[in-house]
Amino acid sequence: MSEWVQELLREDLRGRHAYGAPQLDVPVRLNTNENSYALPDEVVRAVSRAITGEIADLNRYPDRDAVKLRADLAAYCGHGLTAEQLWAANGSNEVQQQLFQAYAGPGRTVLGFGPAYSMHPLLAVGTATTWVDGRRDGDFGLTAEHAVAQVRAHRPALTLLCSPNNPTGTALDFAVIEAVLAESTGLVVVDEAYAEFRRPGTPSALELLDRHPRLVVSRTMSKAFAFAGARVGYLAAHPAVIEGVQLVRLPYHLSSLTQAAARAALAHADVLLGTVEAIKTQRDRIVAELRTDGWTVADSDANFVLFGRFDDQKSAWQTLLDQGVLVRDVGLPGWLRVTAGTEDETSAFLAAMKELRA
Incomplete structure (x- = not known):
């Protein structure tokens, strides 16, 4: 970035880099947790019909509050939720940004537990919010005792809990979420972007909403719905929390299309x-075969796997890329992350890993 632009930037943004992952044209792309399966033909036709039905009225603004979409999302989520308890935006990133804008900001603190979603600290920077990383343990776990101690020490306006967590893939025990809710005086946001991929017996925080008015559960249609290009995310919360979010949302933020x-x-x-x-x-x-081959692999309730340990993960990443397989270097020394793709993509990745081990 040019020096004169750096001088014009806010001081806390200088020297930073925009969020993003490499978008490279290689045979096997497994670095951004996309769904590798294309939309089925019947869904393509249904979406095409729906969009065509809106085109003639594009001279009019869309439904500002996306009421029908919120009702459909409530029906999908279940648990007795209503449209008043759902809010939608351009991906779960915008949903979370709106929470930061409405409930965090200057003079307030947001608490997260890293390694977690790398966008969360950037949302704090963008909203001039103090960010505190409460950290997970060496095995990427998070106990109720540690989480509560961090809440007690920092009294955050927002506490972010990722379950399943990105980049580790691990889901949280309900005891952790409930303990944080009991201690917190602010909102507790459970990021469930990968909820549909949970292993059997792993519950959703949606089950807790009726008992905890300060709980927010954020989700996305990008992953399980194979809808990443449409950019649709949503949250479930008490209607009063959503009223606060509506104070900061841009006018007509979700297009009719x-x-x-x-x-x-x-x-x-x-x-x-x-x-x-x-x-x-x-x-x-992926988990089973990598472990059989001697790699260390984190348990995963998501559509990706964190694996290692490498002496130099950057070199390992490049070696896999040289074989046409793109995975993600998430910045954790010794670790890489791979998305679970199709059977053929997985086979290509595992074959490349065997070459790496050889």
């Missing part, structure tokens, strides 16, 4: 979620 496409996708949720079990099978295959 986005709302129509998302509603068509939700109407075909059973078809779209049909790939989830296939992805989970490949995830579990």
Whole structure:
């Protein structure tokens, strides 16, 4: 960035880099936790019809509050939720940014537990919020005792809990979430971007909403719904929390086309979620085969796997790339992350890992 631009930037933004992952044209791309399966033909047709139905009225603004979409999201989430308890935006990133804008900001603190989603500290920077990393333990775990101690020490306006966590893939015990809720005087946000990929018996924080008005659960349609290009995320919370978010949302932030496409996708949720079990099978295959080959692998309830330990993960990343397989270097020394893709993509990755070990 040019020096004169650096001088014009806010001081706390100088020297920083924009969020992003490499977008390289290689045979096997497994670095951004996308769903590797294309939309089924019947969903493509349904989305096309829905979008076509909106085109003639593009001279009009969209439904500012996306009421019908929120009702559809509530029906999908279940647990007795209503449209008043759902809010949607351009990906879960915007949903979370709106929470920062409304409930954090100058003079307030947000608490997270890293390694976790790398966008969260950037949201804090963008909203002039103090960021505190409460840290996880050496095995990427988080105990209720440690989490409560951090809440007690920092009294955050927002506490962010990722379950399943990115980049580790690990889900949180309910005891951790409930302990944080009991101690916190601010909002507690459980980021469930990968919720649909949970292993059997792993509950969702949606089950706690009716008992905890300060709980917020954020999700996305990018992963399990294979809808990353549409940019639709949402949160579930007490209606009063959503009223606060509406104070900071941009006018007409979700286009008519986005709302129509998302509603068509939700109407075909059973078809779209049909790939989830296939992805989970490949995830579990990656975990099992890497462990058999002597690698250290974190347990995963997501559509990706964190694996290591490398003496130099940057060199390992490049070696895999040279074989046409793109994975993610998330900045954890000794570790890389791979998305669970199709069976063929997984086979290519595992073959490349055997070459790396040889």
